[in-house]
Amino acid sequence: xDAKILxxxxxxxxxxxxxxxxxxxxxxESARGxxxxxxxVDAAPIGVELAFRMAGDVLTVVRDHPDRPILLLxxxxxxxxxxxxxxxxxxxxxxxxxxxxxxxxxxxxRIVGLVYSExxxxxxxxxxxxxxxxxxxxEAQVRVMNLPAMSRITKIPLERxxxxxxxxxxxxxxxxxxxxxxxxxxxWEGDLSQRLAESLxxxxxxxxxxxxxxxxxxxxxARPVAERVRHAAx
Amino acid sequence: MSSYYEAxxxxxxxxxxxxxxxxxxxxxxxxxxxxxxxxxxxxAAFDDGVIVGRATLDGRPVLVAAQEGGFMGGAVGEVHGAKxxxxxxxxRDEKPAAVLLLVESGGVRLHEANAGLIGVxxxxxxxxxxxxEGVPVVVLDGGQFGCFGGMGIVARLCDAIVMSxxxxxxxxxxxxxxxxxxxxxxxxxxxxxxxxxxxxxxRYLLGEADAIVADDISAFRAAAIHLLDTKPDLSLEALTAExxxxxxxxxxxxxxxxxxxxxxxxxxxxxxxxxxxEADAFRAAVDGKRA
Numbered sequence: 001x002d003a004k005i006l007x008x009x010x011x012x013x014x015x016x017x018x019x020x021x022x023x024x025x026x027x028x029e030s031a032r033g034x035x036x037x038x039x040x041v042d043a044a045p046i047g048v049e050l051a052f053r054m055a056g057d058v059l060t061v062v063r064d065h066p067d068r069p070i071l072l073l074x075x076x077x078x079x080x081x082x083x084x085x086x087x088x089x090x091x092x093x094x095x096x097x098x099x100x101x102x103x104x105x106x107x108x109x110r111i112v113g114l115v116y117s118e119x120x121x122x123x124x125x126x127x128x129x130x131x132x133x134x135x136x137x138x139e140a141q142v143r144v145m146n147l148p149a150m151s152r153i154t155k156i157p158l159e160r161x162x163x164x165x166x167x168x169x170x171x172x173x174x175x176x177x178x179x180x181x182x183x184x185x186x187x188w189e190g191d192l193s194q195r196l197a198e199s200l201x202x203x204x205x206x207x208x209x210x211x212x213x214x215x216x217x218x219x220x221x222a223r224p225v226a227e228r229v230r231h232a233a234x
Numbered sequence: 235m236s237s238y239y240e241a242x243x244x245x246x247x248x249x250x251x252x253x254x255x256x257x258x259x260x261x262x263x264x265x266x267x268x269x270x271x272x273x274x275x276x277x278a279a280f281d282d283g284v285i286v287g288r289a290t291l292d293g294r295p296v297l298v299a300a301q302e303g304g305f306m307g308g309a310v311g312e313v314h315g316a317k318x319x320x321x322x323x324x325x326r327d328e329k330p331a332a333v334l335l336l337v338e339s340g341g342v343r344l345h346e347a348n349a350g351l352i353g354v355x356x357x358x359x360x361x362x363x364x365x366x367e368g369v370p371v372v373v374l375d376g377g378q379f380g381c382f383g384g385m386g387i388v389a390r391l392c393d394a395i396v397m398s399x400x401x402x403x404x405x406x407x408x409x410x411x412x413x414x415x416x417x418x419x420x421x422x423x424x425x426x427x428x429x430x431x432x433x434x435x436x437r438y439l440l441g442e443a444d445a446i447v448a449d450d451i452s453a454f455r456a457a458a459i460h461l462l463d464t465k466p467d468l469s470l471e472a473l474t475a476e477x478x479x480x481x482x483x484x485x486x487x488x489x490x491x492x493x494x495x496x497x498x499x500x501x502x503x504x505x506x507x508x509x510x511x512e513a514d515a516f517r518a519a520v521d522g523k524r525a
Binding site: 048049052055056059062063079081082083084085086087088089090091092093094095096098099100102103106121122124125126129130143144145150153154156160164168169170171172177178181182183206207209210213219221222223225226227228229230231232234 | 257259260266269270273274276286287288312313315316317319320321323324327342344345346347348349350351352353354355356358359360362363366383384386387388389390391403404405406408410411414415419420431432436437440442468469470473474476477480481483484487488490491492493496
């Protein structure tokens with residue numbers, strides 16, 4: 001979905017958003033008051049500049065607008081792959097963005113993520129996966145890597161991966177897999193402004209994604225294994 | 235001298251912490267393996283490539299984890315990630331002096347890519363929640379596989395990083411960039427280029443690694459002890475200051491093409507000599523020049 005159409009469906013009573021290249025930011029009027037918006041378009045590769053810019057926006061919201069919820073609308077093909085980004089320490093820029101979002105969370109800002117187009121690998125890690133709740137449109141594409149590339153690297157025949165991906169959500173691309181594994185809380189359909197209000201009303205409950213993954217049968221070990229380590233004798 | 239680079243994860247744990255103090259949670263005898271690898275006819279490991287437990291360091295209680303690069307490059311799968319998350323949450327209950335992460339990982343394990351990616355995200359959230367409660371997390375990076383992918387982000391979320399020159403830290407590994415963008419973008423077989431782009435010396439000069447040590451387990455131990463009293467700070471002031479530093483880095487170095495150009499811009503004389511220096515001489519040569 002086009003970002004402007006998305007914004008008009010999320011904020012039918014109005015929004016004020018600036019687009020600058022692949023980055024956009026601004027505010028929208030939700031049923032629960034003003035919401036800060038930070039996002040990207042055109043499956044933007046997330047490099048040092050974009051991560052830095054998004055972090056700066058989050059800091060501004062924290063500084064100037066206490067309690068204002070933050071909505072992440074990030075469309076990304078993943079981290080930018082370049083020697084220059086590595087030279088400058090791209091992982092540190094992404095970590096900085098994550099820290100800024102944690103600061104917002106610690107100060108009571110709600111953080112909602114909506115994958116409206118694409119979310120891939122490191123770009124997903126540095127954005128929507130840091131929200132209190134990450135949602136997605138049904139047509140969204142979410143993945144680490146496509147199966148042919150995965151087959152080349154793991155040396156597992158493509159046919160075998162394709163066959164297994166029909167019964168296992170654990171490695172193949174697909175938003176339904178992420179839903180089943182608990183990383184995506186829910187798919188948003190119908191009145192998107194209503195879905196946003198519902199997400200903003202949800203209690204802040206810490207990171208409970210592995211509980212959702214277990215309940216939905218997509219990730220059965222993450223919760224019990226973490227629990228055993230947490231409470232092991234000794 | 236006992237090489238950190240050459241040691242296994244278990245050898246590092248036993249040599250780095252106080253003698254006999256290490257106690258493992260969910261040891262291999264518990265047989266907690268990845269069910270997903272078995273499904274793909276890939277050998278599993280009884281610790282899933284990460285060892286978690288408690289120890290003392292200079293007499294002080296710490297919780298510790300060590301990734302084993304020898305098993306699938308230390309990559310994070312569902313069980314591996316959950317062990318790290320459980321350890322970090324345990325630290326929220328116990329409030330040890332610190333959590334030490336002996337990282338060695340290529341990032342997400344492709345055989346269970348979705349579970350690994352979500353697991354890394356949960357590690358990120360758990361590190362941030364723990365630091366928010368005042369417990370420092372210290373990273374040691376000097377293994378053969380370096381620290382890449384999502385674990386590269388995790389490392390930079392922590393309070394401090396200790397690296398050897400042999401340690402590497404980044405997001406996309408040189409091989410990944412070469413495969414995707416071509417050898418002219420990043421020649422992964424040019425070892426000198428790889429080391430000066432993602433190696434410990436460059437990370438130290440940029441201010442990302444807090445300490446650079448020789449490839450010696452006792453040197454890592456001494457540096458870790460020194461960092462035990464680090465106080466986590468995720469305040470608006472601290473993150474605003476970090477934001478300014480990261481902005482200045484893009485401004486000053488964003489147009490430069492090579493680590494040598496950055497070192498030169500930092501005022502290092504004869505930057506081409508830095509890769510040849512041992513840790514002590516290197517620290518002396520760059521004293522006062524770090525970003």
